[in-house]
């Protein structure tokens with residue numbers, strides 16, 4: 147059955163075009179990269195040239211000026227085509243921080259270049275080894291000296307750091323014991339990684355091909371003009387972008403779920419054992435049907451969240467629930483897909499085991515399920531804060 151959106155979908159044409167682009171990057175392409183943990187440069191270039199990675203950049207800065215639902219449609223289609231948007235998805239949501247909080251000069255300097263594909267803003271340096279989820283406990287410092295900041299510290303899980311020109315960095319500019327609230331005294335910087343001295347990047351090999359890295363700052367100088375917005379307000383700026391990020395990641399999980407469900411149901415119809423298709427057995431059919439129902443429920447919440455976001459309403463509830471439910475749906479669909487394929491689900495040439503590894507991440511990053519439940523408990527249901 148057709149799992150795409152109805153023709154009335156305002157992004158139907160974009161979806162169709164993204165599917166065509168993705169068809170040029172079949173399973174063999176991703177398998178070869180996966181084996182050597184390579185970066186899908188050709189795929190990212192193709193997306194950039196088609197303008198998809200500048201989808202959310204307003205037209206006045208050379209982007210497509212699409213609403214968030216347009217970006218979600220692009221990422222969903224990438225995933226449901228069997229490709230992997232993790233190679234570049236961050237650019238879509240990181241640039242929002244420059245758009246919302248950058249000065250006129252910063253926007254003019256960076257946004258058109260990002261939209262044209264001359265500059266890559268793919269790296270987001272927030273997580274640190276010792277602070278993890280407890281972001282405000284981060285230890286990287288940026289000390290102002292004249293017309294520059296001197297940055298010292300370390301980030302971990304800075305994805306795509308080796309394949310990005312710029313990094314959006316969160317660092318402490320005022321020590322934690324000198325601010326009234328721990329959320330104050332953090333600042334956001336645009337780091338030009340092409341020219342930065344005192345910057346070391348070390349890739350981390352993970353269970354899937356994600357190009358994630360450790361990044362070390364040893365007296366790295368960042369020009370003061372690269373501070374985004376006001377000093378000390380950086381944590382607020384990062385939080386501002388989180389609903390968009392969660393909705394986009396949720397859209398990717400929905401795309402993954404659609405890929406698994408399509409693959410599983412097709413195989414269940416064609417694989418004949420004991421004289422009938424395996425999909426005739428309820429033990430095979432029901433997990434796929436259940437994952438489909440979970441995916442559709444998550445999709446409905448994500449669509450509601452996107453609509454609220456585009457109306458300028460608070461969509462924290464839907465963004466959080468949508469991200470959690472979509473990540474669970476993609477995992478359930480992945481489980482059903484592996485089980486339906488029996489031993490073949492483990493063979494690399496079917497791409498299932500690769501997608502299975504890739505989609506597992508989204509229950510942990512960019513925000514773990516526990517922290518989403520904490521958000522719902524506290525902000526939606528009014529229970530006491532648990533941390």
Ligand SMILES: Cc1cc2nc3c(=O)[nH]c(=O)nc-3n(C[C@H](O)[C@H](O)[C@H](O)COP(=O)(O)OP(=O)(O)OC[C@H]3O[C@@H](n4cnc5c(N)ncnc54)[C@H](O)[C@@H]3O)c2cc1C
Nearest residue numbers: 270271272273278279303304305356358511512514516533
């Ligand atoms: C492949 C990959 C790519 C990533 N890319 C990026 C990136 O580009 N940029 C970036 O900044 N970060 C990135 N991350 C980091 C990611 O956002 C974190 O891994 C995630 O937020 C969890 O933090 P942590 O790993 O430090 O786990 P921890 O914070 O140590 O948490 C460990 C476990 O404890 C649970 N936990 C912690 N505190 C609580 C609490 N109060 N209540 C209940 N449970 C709790 C968590 O849910 C989790 O299950 C990436 C991570 C991975 C694995």
